[in-house]
Amino acid sequence: METPTPSPSLGPGAQAVRLAFWFVVVIALLAAGVWATSNIRRIPADSRAVVMRFGAFVRTQDAGLLIAWPQPFETVLLIPGSARLLEQRISSLDRDPRARASDPAAATATESSQTLPLPLGDISSWGFQPDASAPGSTAPLLPDALAGSGYVLTGDKGVVQLSATLYYRVVDPYAYVLQKERLEAALQRVV
Structure with a gap:
């Protein structure tokens, strides 16, 4: 009767390679598993x-x-629900910051409010010359379009400063996803 020959034992180098292989397999x-369940949320x-x-x-x-295939097969985008009311301030009606800075009455109102003044940069880049008619005045002379920005003349010759906030809801989710990047500019133009 033949006796089975014992298998040779692995050396320390081979054991380290086997252990590293199984470690890499477990990590993979x-x-x-994490990738396969990444779009379950x-x-x-x-x-x-x-x-x-x-x-x-x-x-x-x-x-x-939500159960969806992992990325890159399926992409999941979260958007506001139909019950959520979104708001957007219409900044196209606001006064230009350069005109606001040159208006002393608005400057005191700005200091008393909690809004921060916008940086104006180099005043010489505006292309305006100081008003020479006012003695000791260093305020720049603004063009009419810039000086009157933010104000509207009414039919009875009154001056009104407008401000608006638009409230809306998302009705069509797919259309919202397609137009989301251009939505703010489009709403500014529409109003």
């Missing part, structure tokens, strides 16, 4: 999710648990 499996109550597969619209989902 953990990374694959909870959608908050005041939001919606737009799911796009390779950049093409697939579906929208309201609040709750």
